[in-house]
Amino acid sequence: MRRLLALLLLWTAHSLAEQPVLRFSVVESWSMPLVRLEGDQPVExxxxxLLQALAREAGVRPEYHVMARLRLQQAMDAGxxxxxxxxSTRWFNDRPGNFVWSIPLIQQRDVLVGRPGDNDAVQPEQLPPQAIGTVLGYAYGTLEPLFAQGRLQREDSRSQQLALQKLQVGRYQHAVSNELSLQxxxxxxxxxxxxxxxxxxxxxxxxxxVRNDPAIPTQGVLRAxxxxxxxxxxxxxxQRYGAAEYSGEGLGARP
Structure with a gap:
C-alpha cells in the first residue's frame, strides 16, 4: 500500500512537472470581489x-505576477x-501585435455612485464642479472630456474598495465603480x-x-x-461573487 501511494505521488509530481508554466498578471489595485491578496499572491x-479554472482546463501551471496597473503594458511588451x-479591447489604441484576444467572457457596468439617500438619477455633465472618486491608473472614457475641461476632478485611490470607503465617509459626493464591486x-x-x-x-x-508565442499553448488556452x-x-x-441582484449584464472601468 505504501509503495502504491509512493508511486502515485511520484506520478502526480511528474505530471505536474510536465505541465507548461503560464504567467498570469494580477493588478495590485484590484480588491474583492475581484481578488484578495495575501503577501504578494492572490488567494481568492x-x-x-477564473484563472485557476482556466489553468486546470488548459492543463497548465499558473504563476501569478502581481503588478501595478500602469506596469501592465510594459510587462506585456517585454514578454x-x-x-x-x-x-477590454477598448483600452488599447492599437491592437497588441504579440497577444491574441479571447472571446468576450464577462459583461459589466461602470456606474456613477452617490451616497446613501442619493436616489435621484443624474448625468455627469449635470454635476456642479467637484472631485470624483476614481482609481489610480483606471481610465473612464465617459468622464474624460469633463476631466479635461476641469468641470470634474479625479481624486484617485489605490483600489476600488478604498474609493468607495472614502465616498462612504464623505470625502466626496460621487465616485465611479464597476457594478460588481459596488454590490x-x-x-x-x-x-x-x-x-x-x-x-x-x-x-x-x-x-x-494570451501571448502569441510557439513556446506556450496559446490556442489551447483560447479553446479552454x-x-x-x-x-x-x-x-x-x-454569480459566486455577485450580490443576489447582480444580472451579469453590463461592465466597467479599465482595471
Missing part, C-alpha cells in the same frame, strides 16, 4: 477563481507575462447605509489576452476559455 476572488484577463461593498451594509447608483456610465465586454464560457463555468464564477 472572481479573477483568481514578462503570458495571460492577461479582465481586459460587493453594499451587501454587508444595512439598506439605509448603502451607496446608490445614480447613472450607468459605460458598458463593455471583458476577456483575456471557449469551453468554459459555453459550459457556463465562467457565469457561475461571476
Amino acid at each position: 476572488g472572481l479573477v483568481f477563481d 514578462d507575462i503570458d495571460v492577461r484577463c479582465y481586459a 460587493w461593498f453594499n451587501q454587508g451594509l444595512p439598506a439605509g447605509q448603502r451607496l446608490q447608483v445614480q447613472a450607468v456610465l459605460e458598458e463593455q465586454a471583458l476577456g483575456c489576452m 476559455l471557449v469551453r468554459m464560457k459555453e459550459s457556463g463555468a465562467i457565469d457561475r464564477i461571476v
Whole structure:
C-alpha cells in the first residue's frame, strides 16, 4: 500500500512537472470581489477563481505576477507575462501585435455612485464642479472630456474598495465603480447605509489576452476559455461573487 501511494505521488509530481508554466498578471489595485491578496499572491476572488479554472482546463501551471496597473503594458511588451484577463479591447489604441484576444467572457457596468439617500438619477455633465472618486491608473472614457475641461476632478485611490470607503465617509459626493464591486461593498451594509447608483456610465465586454508565442499553448488556452464560457463555468464564477441582484449584464472601468 505504501509503495502504491509512493508511486502515485511520484506520478502526480511528474505530471505536474510536465505541465507548461503560464504567467498570469494580477493588478495590485484590484480588491474583492475581484481578488484578495495575501503577501504578494492572490488567494481568492472572481479573477483568481477564473484563472485557476482556466489553468486546470488548459492543463497548465499558473504563476501569478502581481503588478501595478500602469506596469501592465510594459510587462506585456517585454514578454514578462503570458495571460492577461479582465481586459477590454477598448483600452488599447492599437491592437497588441504579440497577444491574441479571447472571446468576450464577462459583461459589466461602470456606474456613477452617490451616497446613501442619493436616489435621484443624474448625468455627469449635470454635476456642479467637484472631485470624483476614481482609481489610480483606471481610465473612464465617459468622464474624460469633463476631466479635461476641469468641470470634474479625479481624486484617485489605490483600489476600488478604498474609493468607495472614502465616498462612504464623505470625502466626496460621487465616485465611479464597476457594478460588481459596488454590490460587493453594499451587501454587508444595512439598506439605509448603502451607496446608490445614480447613472450607468459605460458598458463593455471583458476577456483575456494570451501571448502569441510557439513556446506556450496559446490556442489551447483560447479553446479552454471557449469551453468554459459555453459550459457556463465562467457565469457561475461571476454569480459566486455577485450580490443576489447582480444580472451579469453590463461592465466597467479599465482595471
